[in-house]
Structure formats: structure tokens, C-alpha cells
Amino acid sequence: MRIGVFVCHCGSNIAGTVDCEKVAAAAKDFPDVVYSDDTMYACSEPGQQGIIEAVKEHKLTGVVVASCSPRMHEPTFRRAVERAGLNKYMFEMANIREHVSWVGKDKELNTNKAIDLVMIAAEKLRRDKPLISKKFDINKRVLIIGGGVAGIQAALDCADGGLEVVLVEKTTSIGGKMAKLDKTFPTVDCSSCVLGPKMVDVAQNPNITLHTYSEIEEVGGYVGNFEIKVKKKATFVDWEKCTGCGLCMEKCPSKKSFDYFNEGIGTTTAINIPFPQAIPKKAKIDADFCRKFTKGKCGVCAKICPTKAIDFEMKDEIITENVGAIITATGYDLFDFKKYAEYGAGKYPDVITSMQYERLMSASGPTTGHIKRPSDGKEPKNIVFIQCVGSRDKSVNRPYCSGFCCMYTAKQAILTKDHIPDSQSYVFYMDIRSPGKSYDEFVRRGIEEYGTEYIRGRVAMVYPVGDKLIVRGADTLAGSQVEVEADLVVLAVGAESAVGAPQLAETLRISYDTYGFYMESHPKLKPVETNTAGVYLAGACQGPKDIPASVGQGSAAAAKVLALFSKDQLESDPQTALVNAARCIGCYKCVETCPFGAIKEIEDRFGNAKAEVIETICQGCGLCSVTCPQSAIQLQHFTDNQILSEVKALCPSMMEKS
Amino acid sequence: MLLSNKKEVVSGMNTYKIASVDAAFTAEVEERSGQIMSQCYQCGNCTAGCPYTFAYDIPVNQIMRLIQLGQRDTVLKCRSLWLCATCQSCTTRCPNNIDVAGVMDHLRHMAREQGYATEKNVKIFVDTFLESVEKYGRVFEMGLMTNYVKKTGRFWTDMDLAPKVLPKGKLPFKPHPIQGRGKIAEIFKRFREGQRK
Numbered sequence A: 001m002r003i004g005v006f007v008c009h010c011g012s013n014i015a016g017t018v019d020c021e022k023v024a025a026a027a028k029d030f031p032d033v034v035y036s037d038d039t040m041y042a043c044s045e046p047g048q049q050g051i052i053e054a055v056k057e058h059k060l061t062g063v064v065v066a067s068c069s070p071r072m073h074e075p076t077f078r079r080a081v082e083r084a085g086l087n088k089y090m091f092e093m094a095n096i097r098e099h100v101s102w103v104g105k106d107k108e109l110n111t112n113k114a115i116d117l118v119m120i121a122a123e124k125l126r127r128d129k130p131l132i133s134k135k136f137d138i139n140k141r142v143l144i145i146g147g148g149v150a151g152i153q154a155a156l157d158c159a160d161g162g163l164e165v166v167l168v169e170k171t172t173s174i175g176g177k178m179a180k181l182d183k184t185f186p187t188v189d190c191s192s193c194v195l196g197p198k199m200v201d202v203a204q205n206p207n208i209t210l211h212t213y214s215e216i217e218e219v220g221g222y223v224g225n226f227e228i229k230v231k232k233k234a235t236f237v238d239w240e241k242c243t244g245c246g247l248c249m250e251k252c253p254s255k256k257s258f259d260y261f262n263e264g265i266g267t268t269t270a271i272n273i274p275f276p277q278a279i280p281k282k283a284k285i286d287a288d289f290c291r292k293f294t295k296g297k298c299g300v301c302a303k304i305c306p307t308k309a310i311d312f313e314m315k316d317e318i319i320t321e322n323v324g325a326i327i328t329a330t331g332y333d334l335f336d337f338k339k340y341a342e343y344g345a346g347k348y349p350d351v352i353t354s355m356q357y358e359r360l361m362s363a364s365g366p367t368t369g370h371i372k373r374p375s376d377g378k379e380p381k382n383i384v385f386i387q388c389v390g391s392r393d394k395s396v397n398r399p400y401c402s403g404f405c406c407m408y409t410a411k412q413a414i415l416t417k418d419h420i421p422d423s424q425s426y427v428f429y430m431d432i433r434s435p436g437k438s439y440d441e442f443v444r445r446g447i448e449e450y451g452t453e454y455i456r457g458r459v460a461m462v463y464p465v466g467d468k469l470i471v472r473g474a475d476t477l478a479g480s481q482v483e484v485e486a487d488l489v490v491l492a493v494g495a496e497s498a499v500g501a502p503q504l505a506e507t508l509r510i511s512y513d514t515y516g517f518y519m520e521s522h523p524k525l526k527p528v529e530t531n532t533a534g535v536y537l538a539g540a541c542q543g544p545k546d547i548p549a550s551v552g553q554g555s556a557a558a559a560k561v562l563a564l565f566s567k568d569q570l571e572s573d574p575q576t577a578l579v580n581a582a583r584c585i586g587c588y589k590c591v592e593t594c595p596f597g598a599i600k601e602i603e604d605r606f607g608n609a610k611a612e613v614i615e616t617i618c619q620g621c622g623l624c625s626v627t628c629p630q631s632a633i634q635l636q637h638f639t640d641n642q643i644l645s646e647v648k649a650l651c652p653s654m655m656e657k658s
Numbered sequence B: 001m002l003l004s005n006k007k008e009v010v011s012g013m014n015t016y017k018i019a020s021v022d023a024a025f026t027a028e029v030e031e032r033s034g035q036i037m038s039q040c041y042q043c044g045n046c047t048a049g050c051p052y053t054f055a056y057d058i059p060v061n062q063i064m065r066l067i068q069l070g071q072r073d074t075v076l077k078c079r080s081l082w083l084c085a086t087c088q089s090c091t092t093r094c095p096n097n098i099d100v101a102g103v104m105d106h107l108r109h110m111a112r113e114q115g116y117a118t119e120k121n122v123k124i125f126v127d128t129f130l131e132s133v134e135k136y137g138r139v140f141e142m143g144l145m146t147n148y149v150k151k152t153g154r155f156w157t158d159m160d161l162a163p164k165v166l167p168k169g170k171l172p173f174k175p176h177p178i179q180g181r182g183k184i185a186e187i188f189k190r191f192r193e194g195q196r197k
Helices: A022-025 A045-057 A071-085 A097-101 A105-125 A148-159 A190-204 A248-250 A301-304 A354-361 A405-417 A437-449 A501-509 A545-566 A591-595 A623-627 A640-650 A652-657 B025-031 B045-049 B059-067 B072-076 B091-092 B100-113 B118-135 B141-152 B159-168 B182-197
Strands: A003-008 A033-039 A063-068 A091-095 A134-138 A142-146 A164-168 A209-211 A216-220 A227-230 A319-324 A325-328 A332-334 A351-353 A382-387 A424-429 A452-457 A459-465 A468-475 A481-487 A489-494 A495-497 A535-537 A569-571 A578-579 A601-605 A607-615 A634-635 B003-004
Touching: A003 A045, A022 A033, A022 A105, A033 A045, A033 A209, A045 A071, A063 A071, A063 A105, A063 A190, A063 B159, A071 A091, A091 A097, A091 A105, A091 B025, A097 A105, A105 A640, A134 A354, A142 A148, A142 A319, A142 A382, A148 A164, A148 A190, A148 A209, A148 A325, A148 A332, A148 A545, A164 A216, A164 A227, A190 A209, A209 B025, A209 B045, A216 A501, A227 A325, A248 A301, A325 A501, A325 A545, A351 A468, A354 A489, A382 A481, A405 A424, A405 A437, A405 A489, A424 A468, A452 A468, A468 A489, A468 B045, A481 A640, A489 B091, A495 A535, A535 A545, A591 A601, A591 A623, A640 A652, B025 B100, B025 B159, B045 B059, B045 B091, B059 B072, B072 B141, B091 B100, B118 B141
Parallel strands: A003 A033, A003 A063, A063 A091, A142 A164, A142 A325, A164 A209, A325 A535, A351 A489, A382 A424, A382 A489, A424 A452
Antiparallel strands: A134 A569, A216 A227, A227 A319, A332 A495, A459 A468, A468 A481, A481 B003, A578 A634, A601 A607
């Protein structure tokens, strides 16, 4: 074998703390290494060309590049090696940036470690075998999880691109958080007026199958061929028959049911359609409040329903959908404001969340758009907004900035003046974060034209005196305490990951951060991809985002899926498990342990039981390989011999002793 | 309506020079208090909840800022340190879990050690209190009062309370030392020895 070693400086990223020339010189002495050199940027065009030319000139049969993480540039170099005429698996990468130069400062120690890593890579390369990818068909359907604005945008774009879309939504209607908003910043256009038509488009698009009040139960398969089990929860109303006429809502005697859509401001009936523009506009029975379920008798809705759609016996149903890609657009939830006891959250009825305030301002809300205090229905005159409730607060484990609260608070203060011209709004803030297009101008307009009083400081406590709430805070700019007599206190609650987000991530086999937000593949260059092939992200499930950003990501994820589906077949990764039939004893421990169902039981021509790997399903995790009592099943490109040779290269003396 | 209890501005804006930043002061406060001063992002919640801001010359959030800026002199000579009641509102409310009241406590220690004791009467009261405890193992109120008045010359301090307190026997004329007061005196002795090291 003729190995070439290329040691990358990565500008000063590696060369700053690693002597790259020395590493390249040391590599010349390794077995089978016939060429070695250092290069300024191995990934650059001239860098790659240098590799290709060296392969041809020195008749190399394998290449080691010592540079950054394989996450970054392994595909780049594999392509370069392929262009040079080699099999792209005759390549190994030594990570001397993330694992060496960025973590250590001592140049001598770093250089020694880099030499060791190059040696390990070369030893592995000596035992590499050319691998050939298999091709497999892809199912050009896409599953979109979450029917908020990001999911809606992704669904419409995919459907416009000719794909069959399955849209799964947890609640009974699509629309998400945006459907609850009254107006949107910075243009103050009506939220349901801009979202409504898109929701209707989803309902009418023949390419989109909509499963609302449904959740993802199980995800099997792999990119190109996922098998999804969707749980359609029982609504107790046959949606084939329900026309959304709303007669049941008029007659339902259980009128004190919790109104989830209106955030508990006001009540609804046990059988209800959440809001007038709901898509699909179908009724659902809330079993927690329905008298038929809680007391055993009632059934008024069943009598009144003109289409006989009510079915109290309805059960949850599991359906299967086969798709080739998944877009996760599960959005966010709001911080539980009750954790701020000092603000009287959950204790005083006139201390409400910003989302409840949206519902109070919305024409489709419980007060038909008239701002009234929840306690006595009076119109508030002094309204205090407190920002950063559940944002930038380590003491409640929410150290991050939710990003959009500054803007929606500015909007709510402006709208308050529109609703009640003789009102005065006060905003307690720490910093105003308004870096979007026309965002800061919007905040300034609130201050200059609408007279919103901004007070720089946090609030320590809120307590009632008579029918007023006293808000005591600090004005750090004036260096004093401040008290405001308020009629209504609105807490600008921050965003947190959606309820159940970590569990769904585990079902989808994607990663999530400490706070439950999903991890993108690269924070800058792969914002809508995940590290699981075929699973994409859109919207606030990845981190708090406002509407324009969520819509942008919805379209971006759709573009990624359309690009993936532009081919009819995908290449499978050949780094899969392979059974050595001569050693296999047919115990099928591997079949039991494989998480992907990639191993099947076969009989050889003598009728002996053997295992066989289905290459296109195998994900190369290696579980089978450690389970096999015979070491008959080996992960190609990571065989036991290769791993042992790496260990032996690193510590030869210890290997001999043991 | 906005009810501001903004006090009279005590002094005009002072220019502090970056060159006067005493990093050793910041480090000393951090080391003694175990708190990380750079974690304070000036939300103002400590001042918002502080019941003594009305009497302070520098609100507590500004004290935190001045520590970050290494302004030893300004911080250690400020009156607020001596007026702090250690009620812990600031510590409870701090979103960054900084023990603000603890920092104030350490600043008081530093102020004493480094010869700043702006509120002389508070210092005298505290010292007299401790003298009494050292002597009797508990406070002898009458003695404390007499000594305090003697040292400060504030003859009429709390005199109005006497008619209410005396008949109830709350202010005995003779000390009631505890058993084992020698042990309490030992504590003081150990403290002084520790200080000398």
C-alpha cells in the first residue's frame, strides 16, 4: 500500500499550536507512507488539487488528511480522493484541530499528540478496503410534524413542489401560536388575516393529507423510507360526518370548560370548535369536562347533532404513513408564569400572560376585542408590562433570551393605546432587543408616538392595594426605586421548548439541547438539517424564533426535502455490518439487538441458519458486532482488527505486556 | 400614575477614570464573598426590592456596578453598607443567584479593616453590642445603652421608649450573665487570634 499524508495548517487554527511541518516529517517514517506534506488549507481548491496531483504522481493508494473534525470536511476529502481515481473509502482523517490545537496550548505536547493521531489514522488506513455504495429507491412523501406557521409554510412549499405531504398536528386545528395572536409586529397587520388564507390552502391542497389531534407514536426506517405510526386521538366526533355547524356548542350544558385556545381567559363548552377560522372546522369533546364522561349521563350533543356525528365510544386509532423525509416544526410553549410568585402570577386575576393579553385584544377572543380586566371586567387605564419573565433568568433555569418578547411587548403597548386612547402603558425592561428589519423603528414609534413609558429595570414585586396592583421596581438609569399603580399587569413570558419535545426527539433519533430545543447540524451552515439523515427542522423547535424567521425556515426545510427528492434513488452508506457466513452460527442475537431491524434470518444452501444484513437499512451503529459471540458480524470500515491496530499503534508496549 | 420615590440627587455625576480601576478590589470582593461579580448584568432587581433604598446614598445595583469597576474608595466609604439590614431581598430576587446581601456583608468587613467606617454611630453600636456580649455572654441592654450614649454623645436616642419598656421589666438595671460566659469570651479570643495571623 502507498499512503500519502497531508497535514493542514488551517491558517493559524492548527499551525498556531501544532508544528505541522514536524508532523508531516514524522509521518514519513510510518509503515507504507510514501509521501507526506503540510499544506496551508487542505480543504481549499489548491489544497484539494494538491492531494489529487500527489495521488497521481506518487501512485498513492490511500490518503490521510490531518485537519479538522470529520463532521466538517470528511465528505469534501472523500470527493477529492474519488476525483483522484481512488475508492473514496481509502481515506482516513485525523482530527488535529478540535482534538488537538483548539484544546491544548503546549506546542510540543500538541505536536506529539498530532503525530500519534496521524499514526493511528495511517494504521487504520492500511486495513481499509474499498467499499461500494448500494442504491435504493426513495419514497417521495414528506411528513411534517406541527401545524404552526413554520409547518404550514413547509407543507405548502413541499406540496407546490409536487410532493405528497402528510401534516400531523397535535391539537384539533392547525394555526399554532400565530392563530392566537391579534396583530403582528412590526407592520401591525392582523395575524389571522395573513395566516387564515394559508390555513385554507392547506385544507384545499390535494397533495396535503392532514391529521389533526394526532401525535407521532413511532418512527421506523431511515432516510428515503421512514415508516411512521401516527396516533389519531379520539375526538368522540366522527369528522367524516361533522360539518362544523356549531349547534352542539350552543346546546352543550357544560359551559365552564377550560378554554385552551383562549389561554384560560374565559370558558368554553365541553364540545367545542376552538376558534371560528379553525382548520379543519370540526368539533371535539373535552372528556375532562363533558358530563357524559364525568357524570355518566347527558348526551345533549348527540341528540342535537343534525348529522349524528357524536360517538362516545370512539377510541384512539393508530395509522401508518410511509414517507421519505421528515420536517419537524413542533414550535415552542410559553414559560409557566406561576414560577414568579413575587409578581402574584396565578394569584391575582389581573396579573396575566402576554398570550392571554393577545386573546383579550383579539376580535375573536372572549371579550370580542375589548380589553377588560379579568377580575371585574373594567377597562384598565394603567397597564404595566414586565419583560424577561422566564428569559435571561438563571434562577429559573432560563438563561437564554427568548428574542421576540421585546417586540411583542412594544406591539402590545402600541395596540393598547389604539384600543384605549386614554390609557398609559409602562414597560419594565432590561435591554431592548430589536435587531430585525424595521424592528427598532417600531419600538421607537411606541415610545415617541404612542407615549409608552419604558423603565429600565426589573420588578421586585407586585401587590394589590384596593382594586389596584402596585408594581415596585427599579429605574436603574435614575438610580432609584419606582412604584406604578397598575390596573392590569402583563407578564412578557418567554419561550421554552414544546411540551414533550425531548421525547419526540428521541423517537426521531435527533439531538436536543439542555432546554429541549432541537440541535441543528451546524449552527451557521446547516440551520435546518439535523444529524439524522432525512430529518429537518423548521421554526421555534430549534430555538425561540419570530414569525418571519419561522416562515423562512419552513421554506428552507421544504427546499432541502425537494433537493433530496430530486433524485429517484439514494446511495446507501456502505459502512455497514457484514456477516462472515463461515463463522455465523445462526444464534440471531444480532437480530434481537439491531435497533433498525436491518438483519434478517436466512438459510444457506445447506439449510444452515445464518444472519444477513440488509445494507440499505443498516445504519452502521455496530451494536450487532459487539453482541456477536463468534465475532462473525463485523462493521465494515471499523472492523475489530482495524480498531485493535489503532490501539496497538498508540501503545505498542502495553499491548505486548497484556 | 408614576409614583417615584426618587430621593434628592446627592452629588453630581463623577467622572471615574478607567486608569483608577482597581482590579485587586474586584478580585478581593469575589474571593471573600465567593460571588462572581461579572455575572451581574444590572437588571436592578436588588434595588427594586430593597427596603432601605430611600436612605441609601448609592443604590445597591450601583454598588454592584462600582465593584465591577474596581472603585474601592467610592464603595467602601458609602453609607449604604452600614444601612443595609441584611434582609436578603436582593439575594432572593437576583436572577443570577448572586448573594448580594452576602457581598454587602463582606464589604462592611472590608470597610472596617481598611479604615472606612462612614456611619460612625452604626459602627459604635455594633462594637458596643459585641463588647457587651463578650462580657456577659448575652446583651446587657442598659449597659449597652449607657456605653453607646457615652461614646456617641447621643443622649436623647430612643429616650422616648423608656417609659414603655421600663415598667415591663424589659430593661433591667443589672446584667444577667449566662452560664459559661467564659466560653463566649473564648470565641472572641479565638477570633482576635485568627485576625492577628
